[in-house]
Amino acid sequence: MHFMTALADAWRNRDSLLCVGLDPDPARFPKHLAGRPDAIFEFCREIVDATADLVCAFKPQIAYFAAHRAEDQLEALISHIHERHPGTPVVLDAKRGDIGSTAKQYAVEAFERFGADAITVNPFMGRDSLEPYLGRPDKGVIVLCRTSNPGGSDLQFLDVGGGERLFERVARLAATEWNASGNVGLVVGATFPAEIGRVRELTGDMPLLVPGIGAQGGDVAATVRAGRSAAGTGLMINSSRAILYAGSDEHFAEAARRAAETTRDEINRYR
Numbered sequence: 229m230h231f232m233t234a235l236a237d238a239w240r241n242r243d244s245l246l247c248v249g250l251d252p253d254p255a256r257f258p259k260h261l262a263g264r265p266d267a268i269f270e271f272c273r274e275i276v277d278a279t280a281d282l283v284c285a286f287k288p289q290i291a292y293f294a295a296h297r298a299e300d301q302l303e304a305l306i307s308h309i310h311e312r313h314p315g316t317p318v319v320l321d322a323k324r325g326d327i328g329s330t331a332k333q334y335a336v337e338a339f340e341r342f343g344a345d346a347i348t349v350n351p352f353m354g355r356d357s358l359e360p361y362l363g364r365p366d367k368g369v370i371v372l373c374r375t376s377n378p379g380g381s382d383l384q385f386l387d388v389g390g391g392e393r394l395f396e397r398v399a400r401l402a403a404t405e406w407n408a409s410g411n412v413g414l415v416v417g418a419t420f421p422a423e424i425g426r427v428r429e430l431t432g433d434m435p436l437l438v439p440g441i442g443a444q445g446g447d448v449a450a451t452v453r454a455g456r457s458a459a460g461t462g463l464m465i466n467s468s469r470a471i472l473y474a475g476s477d478e479h480f481a482e483a484a485r486r487a488a489e490t491t492r493d494e495i496n497r498y499r
């Protein structure tokens with residue numbers, strides 16, 4: 229199914245704008261998983277099974293798997309999500325950006341090897357570096373625009389001419405030239421609600437992936453008010469650590485569910 233269709237269905241059917249980020253850190257796993265060769269898969273599988281009905285998407289971060297030589301566990305996890313929780317889009321957070329020929333390989337990795345429905349990409353190298361992803365109309369291409377980290381302003385706030393800031397240029401290109409297949413979304417951090425509002429103004433109903441609530445302290449109310457689309461959707465609001473590590477014992481998945489439910493409800497209050 230087309231990523232954008234799956235996402236719209238998930239927003240409606242689950243009544244949720246929450247995206248649970250899968251950033252598995254073995255140092256923070258409950259003790260009973262220690263030493264298991266499949267600990268990363270098992271940890272994430274329990275989180276996924278406990279929260280799937282509460283989310284509009286899952287976002288595994290590839291570094292947390294690759295750092296532990298666990299790409300096979302990432303593959304198994306995404307297969308598990310598709311088999312057991314069909315209709316739940318998976319955004320592979322890889323923030324790729326390279327020349328076209330290399331980007332082609334990254335696209336095969338994300339969409340064929342891992343079976344992701346969407347990928348995060350870095351637009352710094354320009355249009356041709358995005359083509360291999362943009363040319364897959366069934367897949368979502370989620371472009372970094374105004375990131376949640378403090379250093380995001382170093383470049384993203386530069387005036388690129390006529391008072392237009394770099395993140396605004398990215399938003400404008402993403403909503404026009406780059407979006408011929410209607411498969412583009414943008415990343416805008418919850419730590420910058422004013423810029424979420426600006427990006428919403430520039431992009432109509434385009435889906436925005438918004439990380440930065442929870443562990444990074446972003447304001448949920450301000451995020452939703454600034455970023456919701458006319459239909460009261462348009463957002464994948466990501467929380468990773470605040471949900472994954474809500475509990476630290478063998479009941480961690482139940483604790484994660486409670487945290488996800490509370491977060492989903494808080495988001496829904498402001499839609």
Ligand SMILES: O=C(O)c1cc(=O)[nH]c(=O)n1[C@@H]1O[C@H](COP(=O)(O)O)[C@@H](O)[C@H]1O
Nearest residue numbers: 289321348375376417439443444467468469
């Ligand atoms: O693309 C992202 O997902 C992303 C963009 C951004 O601007 N800021 C950001 O934190 N992220 C990712 O979102 C997740 C945030 O995790 P928590 O701070 O634990 O909720 C991490 O996987 C980050 O890599």
